[in-house]
Structures are given as structure tokens and as C-alpha cells.
Amino acid sequence: MKANRNLARAPGAFTLTELLIVIAILAILAALLLPALTQAKERGKLTACRSNQRQLAIAALTYAIDNAEWLNPLQDVRVGPDGNSWETTYRVILWDYVGGNPAVFDCPTERVAVYADGISTTDAALGGFALDPAVDWSRLYGYPSQYEVWNASGIGVAGAHWIPVRDDVDPLARVSTMPFGRPLGGGYYEGLHRTTEMTSPAKLICFGDGGSGTATWSDDNWWIKEVTPGAEDNAGFNRLTQDDYGCRRHAGGAVYVFADGHADRLAAAAIPCNPTECWWSLRLNAHAPAAGAGVAP
Template sequence: MQQIRFIPPRKHNFTLIELLVVIAIIAILAAMLLPALNKARESAQKINCTSRLNQCLKAEQLYSNDFRDYYYVHGMFNGDAPHSYWNSVLIHSGYLNRKVVSCPGSKPKTGADEIGWPEASYGIFRFDFGGSAGDPRGPWSKDYEEELGNYNIRVVSGGIEGYFMTLAKMKAPTRTPVFADVRKLNGEGFMAFNPRYFHPESATALAHSQAANIAYADGHVASRGLNELRSEGFTQFVLGNGRIQ
């Protein structure tokens, strides 16, 4: 009986040309998929950002329920403000979790203050930016008082100075900004914005594919592109590390 021998297949080694072809195909596929992956990541960050801004708004609403329908903006005690920023007061008062006060796409800054301000975060609308001692309301209130209402309150008593938004005096809460994506530019200042005044340390940031998330006084959050922001009276923006106007 003839014996059948098993002959193993010959081992085939990749030639250099074949290896280069495989590498080229992988590179092409990666180049095709990368924009889609980046877009998906940006979309997820934008959705997460909207959720966090909603939580900041809810914290202000809870605060207003306890304090005569006032949204807390800013305060100073005997000329100093170490614990009186909007987020510090809401966090230490138990209305807000400090994990949600910044955009998920922002990077915390090493050696930040006790609030842990990141370079890109959420800022509150400061109506007093651009104001003066004679009229601390700033340009926003003067320009838009008739449309949105004179809802800004400044309280000075016994060395305490506080700024608030009064919901009862808002004519159009659906168009009244409270929080926005903000980027710091210089210094160690607080996160805030004024649509018509460029503060040297911070301004509204186009942080999500040429758009900024804005939280409005009625409780909704919306993504606004550059043209939409301008139609709402915004004139000062930050794109990347520079300012556009």
C-alpha cells in the first residue's frame, strides 16, 4: 500500500511592495475615518456641554426659589471676592456640583484657584462689564433695556456688594442669556461675558464647531452660530486663542 505523505504548504512572506501597499491602504482608511470620528467626538462633547449648562441653569432656578426669584451673578465682600463668583456660591450652597461648571472639551489649568477655573468654561452674563461708577449697569442694559427689561439689580449694604438678575422684570426670558461657553485669555480672572463688551480676560467662545452653547433665563439651552449670535446682539467673541469681532 502506497504511503501518502502530507506536504505542508509553503510559507509565503510578504514582499516589501506588498507590505507598503497594505500600509498605504490602512493610511487611506484612517484618513477617511478620522474626520468622522472627530465629528462624532465633537458632537458628543456638544451634547454633554448642553447637559451641563442645563444643570447650571437648574442650580440658578433652585437658588431663585429660595431668594426672591433672583439669579445670583456676582458679589464682593468688603472689596474682595474670593468665594463670591457665581459657581462658588452655588457650589458651596449645595445647589451645584463643581464637576459640571466647565465644558467637557476644556482642559483644567494647572495651579488654578480654589474653583479650579479651566481655560475654557462656562461664564455668566455680567451686565456691569463696561459700566462706570455713575452707571454700573454696562452697555447691555442701556442698549437692550426696552427689549429685554431692566432686570439687573446691584445691591450695596454694609460692605457687601451683590449683582443679581431679577426674573420678575425680564420681558423676554427666552432671549435673555444667563450662561455661555467662555474662554479665558489672560490672567487669573473669573469666567463671565457681556455680549457687547470685550472683557480683557474672557468673552463668549465659539467652542463647538464655530458655535457657542448659550443658556437662557427661561431654562433652555441652544447652540448659536456666529450669525445667530450677532442677530441676538453679541458683538465680541473668542475663536481659539484669539479674538474676533
């Protein structure tokens, strides 16, 4: 008599075919769920990036309230704990306004340009200096020091247009059109700005996903800037065409926070920078000919 294999196996056990089917179903389910999980993870990072940027906008506006409406400098020369004066960044200047939390200057999606990891080997490589093994470089942030400017961060301060659009002969009379300028003198010629100079706060970018990662000034991985020397006041500023990887960090776009405190994810090409409207400038029409100038920039 032919043996019945189904009867021969233990009650409740699976056949090989049944097991293979179960494994195949699990593999299909995993393949279906993994992209959804990855997307959910990225959505979480996007939310965290947006939250960090909103904190930065609030910090800058609170700084202005404390300083007679003057916004914080993009960078400045400040005295460090070692008693020396060092060129430093807005991160040190807003430090107390973000509760001394270095992670606020970072985007969770960014792995390389990270402020909270202190001076990393990547930062040192950009700066062309060696890390001294005797120093704890991982905690070098939040105060003026020789290397603070070299610490890349995932979120950059807006500095696309720092040469004035109007034609000034005297460099000391220059006033930049970026929201956070640099103090006049000391090698800086742009000047600072007051919140009252913003013509359209809802259309003025203050911070955004940073990490310019370009050959020109690649050391300054903490601000969003025009990377073509001499073209800093040009209309048509587009981070994508400049291969600025920070602008495509979140599904091809980037998070930006505006002076009214709202944050948006935008594609680089969707940000206006033309004679009618420039979201990088204090004056919405910064690229339009200045009154009396007669010549378009």
C-alpha cells in the same frame, strides 16, 4: 528552467506587493476615519458642555424659587470656612444646587480655564501670586476663600452689561441689565434681579462658554463680560471682535444656555445686542432709550 517564485513561497503567504497594497489601504482608511473620530469626540464634548450649562440654568432658577424669585448674585462677599469674608463667585453660591460637583462649571473642550482642577499654576500666574507647596491647591473650589475668584472656569456667567442703560445719578439706585447682578453696597452698585424682570426668557443668555482670556480683567475668567472699561452698557457687544477665545471654542461658535433652559451653539456675531434686541439683557430692548430719558444710550 526559470524558477516560479509564486510556486516557491509557502501556501497562503503574501507577496511584498500585496503587503504594500494592504498597508496603503490601511493608511487611507485611517486618514479617512481619524477626522470622523475627532469630530465624534468633539461632538461628545459639545453635548457635555450643553448638559453642564443646562444644569447651571436649572441651578440658578431653583435658587430663585428658594429665594422669593431673586436670582443668585454674579458674585458677592461671603464668609469662608476660615471665618474671613472673601469676594467670591456665583459658583460658590450655586454650589449646593449643582450637587457640589465642580466639573459642572467647566467645558470639556477647554484645557486651561478649568474650575475642577482647583487653583492651577495658570490661575496663580493670572493672579500674580505663588502657590504655597504646603497647600493642596487642586481642591480649592466650592467655598469662599482668598483665591476662589482667581479660579478660571470653562463656562462663564453672563455679565456683558452691568452698568444701567438708563441714566441714574445716584450709583446706589443703579440696576444692571445683566441677568445676575451684584448686591448693592459693599463696593458693588448693580443690584440683583428677580426672574419676573425677564421680558423674554428664551432670548436671555444666562451662561455660556467662558474664558475671556483678554488683557483687561484677564483674572476674571469665569464670566462673559464687556472688556472695555467705560463701555459696559454699549450696544454691539460681540465677543469675537474682543478676541474672547471662549466664543469660538466649539467649531468657531460657543454653547449658551438661556433663561428658559434651552441651550444653543451660536456664532458670536449671531447674538443680537442692539436697540431692538439684546440677548445679554433682562429687558429685550435694554438699549432702547429709557422712557422719559430722551437720549439713546
